[in-house]
Amino acid sequence: MSREIITRQLSFAELTIEIERVGEDILILIRGGDKPHIGSVVLAIPRKSLSGENFSCTSSVLNVTGHKDEIICRAVAESYCKKFRAVTVCTGGFHVDNLSVAQIQEVVDACKI
Secondary structure, three states: OOEEEEEEEOOOOEEEEEEEEEOOEEEEEEEEEOOOOOOEEEEEEEEEOOOOOOEEEEEEEEEOOOOOOHHHHHHHHHHHHHHHOOOEEEEEEEEOOOOOHHHHHHHHHHOOO
């Protein structure tokens, strides 16, 4: 994987996920909806799990006040970090006014990669 762009058509909007290798690290940008933006930045650093059997990660998060994008950015950053054992940054934002609970879940599910 050097650079990959994934576009997902949701029932109510489009979601784009860009994944790029930066040396041995991974940079991921998530955007979509009516007002793409940067609402959260998550840095995930791989480490051995506390049980010593698998790999896990330690994450640091920066959120723009009032934004909920950490939900998707953290899940994606941690997933890639563990899978590839690489320092991973995920940033971005997805916004559509008045989302229902079902629509929020659709966005979360679409971000699973």
